[in-house]
Amino acid sequence: MNDIEKRVAELNQLLHKYGHAYYVLDKPLVSDAVYDQLLNELIALEKENPSLIYPDSPTQRVGGVPLQGFKKVTHNYPMLSLSNAFGEEDLRDFDRKIRQSIGNDFSYVCELKIDGLAISLRYENGVFVQGATRGDGTVGEDITANLKTIHAIPLRLNEPVTIEVRGEAYMPKKSFEALNKARADKGEELFANPRNAAAGSLRQLDPKIAASRNLSTFIYAIGGDGEAYGIDSHAEMLDYLETLGFPSNKEREFCETIDDVLAFINKWTENRPHLPYEIDGIVVKVNRYAHQDELGYTAKSPRWAIAYKFPAEEVMTTLLDIELTV
Numbered sequence: 001m002n003d004i005e006k007r008v009a010e011l012n013q014l015l016h017k018y019g020h021a022y023y024v025l026d027k028p029l030v031s032d033a034v035y036d037q038l039l040n041e042l043i044a045l046e047k048e049n050p051s052l053i054y055p056d057s058p059t060q061r062v063g064g065v066p067l068q069g070f071k072k073v074t075h076n077y078p079m080l081s082l083s084n085a086f087g088e089e090d091l092r093d094f095d096r097k098i099r100q101s102i103g104n105d106f107s108y109v110c111e112l113k114i115d116g117l118a119i120s121l122r123y124e125n126g127v128f129v130q131g132a133t134r135g136d137g138t139v140g141e142d143i144t145a146n147l148k149t150i151h152a153i154p155l156r157l158n159e160p161v162t163i164e165v166r167g168e169a170y171m172p173k174k175s176f177e178a179l180n181k182a183r184a185d186k187g188e189e190l191f192a193n194p195r196n197a198a199a200g201s202l203r204q205l206d207p208k209i210a211a212s213r214n215l216s217t218f219i220y221a222i223g224g225d226g227e228a229y230g231i232d233s234h235a236e237m238l239d240y241l242e243t244l245g246f247p248s249n250k251e252r253e254f255c256e257t258i259d260d261v262l263a264f265i266n267k268w269t270e271n272r273p274h275l276p277y278e279i280d281g282i283v284v285k286v287n288r289y290a291h292q293d294e295l296g297y298t299a300k301s302p303r304w305a306i307a308y309k310f311p312a313e314e315v316m317t318t319l320l321d322i323e324l325t326v
């Protein structure tokens with residue numbers, strides 16, 4: 001390797017590490033100025049030596065020309081949906097069915113249900129090769145170019161594994177408020193909520209627009225069987241995703257009983273307004289894979305998981321009240 005090749009390799013390594021620390025761990029290692037200076041040095045070296053541009057170089061996040069359309073992508077594993085629980089009784093029914101099936105010696109993992117857009121990411125030998133929307137669960141749309149602009153999505157993993165993962169792309173509340181303020185100032189139509197704003201951003205054909213929208217993501221599942229990676233529970237799978245370099249939501253907890261689950265739900269019903277992103281519910285999963293395999297799946301969702309949905313905001317009833325009183 002000559003000196004330029006060495007410097008390009010070193011800059012790729014440094015910028016990957018600093019980007020992960022900043023966007024995934026939220027623990028910056030260098031100032032923005034230092035990061036930008038290194039990135040500009042790499043951009044200049046790549047311009048002079050195009051043969052040294054790595055596919056997973058941080059300079060490749062914002063693609064070139066806008067797409068003509070989105071290709072269809074068939075997921076290697078179906079992107080299943082979650083059955084819903086709307087209250088305590090639904091949750092106790094869910095719990096009763098599980099105990100009837102596998103007995104009492106199991107744990108739940110509770111996690112926040114991020115109000116965004118479900119995505120699937122495919123990596124080959126540790127390199128991000130394709131990203132898609134959920135679509136109908138079997139066939140989605142290829143939005144790789146737009147997903148590459150999300151800094152929380154690693155372009156390269158810490159291990160050269162071939163893996164397909166699922167998660168939620170979302171727009172943080174502060175980015176949503178800033179975007180709508182900018183649109184209001186330009187007399188443009190506003191987005192109704194961060195979920196629509198995230199979905200609208202990822203549906204853009206020009207990646208430069210998606211790149212301007214400050215999107216982020218949390219990854220919550222490996223497509224298909226985690227056993228292939230030597231994991232035997234949901235909690236271990238989330239830790240494994242983090243070691244690979246994926247962002248996973250840290251507000252997850254083990255819950256031994258359905259009463260613990262209800263306590264977790266009450267805590268986050270209370271704390272929800274203080275989160276920097278919107279959530280539309282709480283996801284409850286049986287932890288161990290052996291138990292998940294025993295419980296199995298219906299046609300479209302696992303029997304070992306359920307999503308408790310928060311009651312819809314009462315803001316609509318207030319508007320209706322106003323209309324009814326005039």
Ligand SMILES: CC(C)(CNC(=O)c1ccc(Oc2ccccc2)cc1)c1ccc2c(N)nc(N)nc2n1
Nearest residue numbers: 077078079080081082111112113220221224283305
């Ligand atoms: C549990 C699962 C449905 C993901 N799991 C899968 O999609 C999945 C897919 C094939 C699997 O294996 C199969 C392979 C072939 C056939 C059937 C199953 C296993 C899991 C899900 C869905 C939505 C979630 C959400 N919005 N937030 C959180 N926090 N978690 C979520 N978890």
